[in-house]
Amino acid sequence: MANVEYLFASKREQTKLANRLAILDAAREVFGEIGFEAATVRDIVRRSGLSVGAFYNYYRSKEEVFEALADDGARRFRPILEAQSAKARDFESYLRAAVGAYFDFVAGEHAAWLAKSKDAGMLSQARGTPEILAVFDEVRRVFADVMARDLSGGVDIEFLAASCIAVAREIGDRMVERTPLDTGAATDFVVNLIMGGVPNLPRMKG
């Protein structure tokens, strides 16, 4: 009897987890396809295969789902970032680590999304995804920290951080649209631009 109840409870836990994931997956897709503003709870519910009521058992609103996705993204990103930052010692290597980690994450998200939506003719994706947004904030913080620490006198750190972030974001978006997806090249581009400007940019062959 105890066993039965235990298993029952376990089954319940499993279901709860599965539902939670179903909602998150559905929401990620919907947000990616039509954007957070345009997305309705009904869109998410429809896609998740659950009932409206179930949705509200797990999340109180569209916003809460958004945050859950964002948190999830940030949580998954942190180890990537730490791995890349491990042996960075100067500004350039930190920059490379952060940008590289960001691009790796974006590429991973994009691949997951490609794998899932094999057939459907989809729309924008990527930019608006809550995970990317959250990860982006993470990168922003890192940049600011690194610059405040490693960059000696006189340069406008707020402006520089903002610029780096903007470039990373923009190039990240462009990168996933290209085939083959080359995070290395993208990282090189960003780092070289920031470190040496146009004359320093990598030259493409052909």
Place this chain on the structure above:
Amino acid sequence: MANVEYLFASKREQTKLANRLAILDAAREVFGEIGFEAATVRDIVRRSGLSVGAFYNYYRSKEEVFEALADDGARRFRPILEAQSAKARDFESYLRAAVGAYFDFVAGEHAAWLAKSKDAGMLSQARGTPEILAVFDEVRRVFADVMARDLSGGVDIEFLAASCIAVAREIGDRMVERTPLDTGAATDFVVNLIMGGVPNLPRMKG
């Protein structure tokens, strides 16, 4: 009789113009504060002080107001851009012209907005404004043209253009938050960063 008619028409025309402006002003604020998607016709109407019906006497939809604002912005921007581009001959000077024009426009908009909203505790502004968006597209086009024309082989023009635009936009947003508002410094920052990277950045005193 002629006088009467003249005054008659005149008063009416004045009111119409005032209403049109009231709608545009209200819409600009609303779009700037909560974004185009989230904004409702009723938000604009409420803010403008007019009635729903009046709104539809002037514009057929939210979209049409947006476009009116965007067109207006683009139209006002063009002379500024042309003035700055007049004697530009190489990539750097074009870049400086475009970025400078953009920053001048943004600064102008921001000043107008400051003058108007003396009291109200406002939100984001600027970024989402249809005018800025439209002007931004203009700048984007210019960048792409200039790079395609002036930049010799091998650099990734799409990436570079995207980066320049992203930086310009980001710095533009940051610039208007600072006091005193210094478009020259902002322009220098952007151009120096793009042309020579971090080592090339202007040093701040103090």
Place this chain on the structure above:
Amino acid sequence: MANVEYLFASKREQTKLANRLAILDAAREVFGEIGFEAATVRDIVRRSGLSVGAFYNYYRSKEEVFEALADDGARRFRPILEAQSAKARDFESYLRAAVGAYFDFVAGEHAAWLAKSKDAGMLSQARGTPEILAVFDEVRRVFADVMARDLSGGVDIEFLAASCIAVAREIGDRMVERTPLDTGAATDFVVNLIMGGVPNLPRMKG
């Protein structure tokens, strides 16, 4: 001076009449084309070339215009009906007179309408026109009177009157759709059907 004023007033009267007619004409067309329910005051105003305000100077509502058209129709119909009824002495001749008058009126209206809308690809017309409706009521009254007077005992006068009217209306509608428009044949059909049923119907050649 008196002369001037007189002419001025006269001109005013003329204008007033012209406006009234413009509204009625416009309304007739609009009602005929899209029906009374669907028609809006704005439709009528637009078609009449007058201003909204002017419309309300002459009529208080769509309904009032409808009634004006109906009255006008009834007024124009009465002499036609009287002419045809002049020498009728028995039920059949009264029936023929009333139906004939009705068909003549309908044919006249249809011709006027054809002449006006030379080019535009129009819709239904006829049935819904306020004039026809009003004239129809006139015919209804005549039928009821004649039957009450001329038909000796036992037949269900209410049913018979209703039937005659229904047939007249239906055939009137069909008649104007045919080319050439033949009021005589239509009248014969109705009268023969009512007086003798199917066996009594006129035979068509060919």
Place this chain on the structure above:
Amino acid sequence: MANVEYLFASKREQTKLANRLAILDAAREVFGEIGFEAATVRDIVRRSGLSVGAFYNYYRSKEEVFEALADDGARRFRPILEAQSAKARDFESYLRAAVGAYFDFVAGEHAAWLAKSKDAGMLSQARGTPEILAVFDEVRRVFADVMARDLSGGVDIEFLAASCIAVAREIGDRMVERTPLDTGAATDFVVNLIMGGVPNLPRMKG
């Protein structure tokens, strides 16, 4: 468990059915009273006692409700018509069958309506009801078929069919206003009129 689920589903299904009927009933009344054009979704909703949202859970628009009512009427009418037509062999018997079936249907609808609206001081009813309209179209088709098949040369079939239909409709409307409601008498009247005209009409006693 099974029981619970069964009852659960059952209760829900019952409510859904009841609501669907409430909407249809309300719509029938509203359409009957003020006509399809003038009727608004809110009128129907108000009368049904449900909420606006509930209406849209069941039907996508006013049009859809109308069609549902019309389909229902046509579906209920068909067996009546078929029963009456079963042994008809010539024009007169077909005419009698169709008219009789139509009158039976109209009488049934009227009875149902009387039973329901015991107290409310209602308006026109019947004529505009989607069911009656739909059934009427059915009758129209039958008439046209029968005449095209059974009526030998020369008579104007279009005019005749239109006349029969018009008479049937008109007498149907009048019939339900009389007490006692006598479909047999009404049918006799119509058939006799069509087959032999005024001289052939049944004589009333008294």
Place this chain on the structure above:
DNA sequence: AATGAATGAGTGTTCATTCAT
């Protein structure tokens, strides 16, 4: 009188959220 812009109640419809089952 004539004008046509202003008004706001009213339309069809959607949607987040609740809650009986």
Place this chain on the structure above:
DNA sequence: CATGAATGAACACTCATTCAT
């Protein structure tokens, strides 16, 4: 817990009517 129908506020938009000019 899951379900999905019910709710009603909100939306974009229309229109009869008024009224300053």
